[in-house]
Amino acid sequence: MTGGRPAVFLDRDGTMSEERGFIDRLELLEIFPWTTDAVRLLNRAGFAVVVITNQSAIGRGIIDEPFLHTVHGEIDRHLALAGARVDRYYFCPHHPDAKLAEHRVVCRCRKPAPGMIEQACRELGLDPARSFMVGDRLIDVACGHAAGVRSLLVRSGHSAHRGEAEPGLSEPDAILNNLMEAVGWILRSSSLSPAR
Numbered sequence: 001m002t003g004g005r006p007a008v009f010l011d012r013d014g015t016m017s018e019e020r021g022f023i024d025r026l027e028l029l030e031i032f033p034w035t036t037d038a039v040r041l042l043n044r045a046g047f048a049v050v051v052i053t054n055q056s057a058i059g060r061g062i063i064d065e066p067f068l069h070t071v072h073g074e075i076d077r078h079l080a081l082a083g084a085r086v087d088r089y090y091f092c093p094h095h096p097d098a099k100l101a102e103h104r105v106v107c108r109c110r111k112p113a114p115g116m117i118e119q120a121c122r123e124l125g126l127d128p129a130r131s132f133m134v135g136d137r138l139i140d141v142a143c144g145h146a147a148g149v150r151s152l153l154v155r156s157g158h159s160a161h162r163g164e165a166e167p168g169l170s171e172p173d174a175i176l177n178n179l180m181e182a183v184g185w186i187l188r189s190s191s192l193s194p195a196r
């Protein structure tokens, strides 16, 4: 919403934590060492921090929703140790080929579709024009652009290993090595000054 709060939307795997394919055991979750500081800088600068994650592992029957909440609780616990905070998590459990019938749909929320960001903007009163998306894949960039937010690609996940383009998807506004560099870019590009 115009006049709403600015947000930084974060992809999870490859952006906040190591890209490991499906995280179906807590031991696979490895949060990058800079993630806590990066999130805390966004908190202090007045951005809502909102995780936007495709979790077709649920539709595929690899994990269930309670386990996903366990993973997000672990991220929250890790961040809280250093005073950082995610405001809300949005996830898409769907996939067109999902094993579980209730999740076997072409939905509006699976990235690159913008549904999760649009829902977050409605529910949390966020202003897309002053917001940013950070992710490690061009589907993250496309999702952000479709929702009207500037979108940055980081090299800490998929795009570190695979240089090939995903055809038809939009170009990032900038390409950075990792989330901390992306946060630096956002703070420089944003008219917000950090809270005192």
Ligand SMILES: [Mg+2]
Pocket: 011, 012, 013, 014, 015, 135, 136, 137, 157, 158
């Ligand atoms: Mg990712």
Ligand SMILES: [Zn+2]
Pocket: 092, 093, 094, 107, 108, 109, 110
């Ligand atoms: Zn979905």
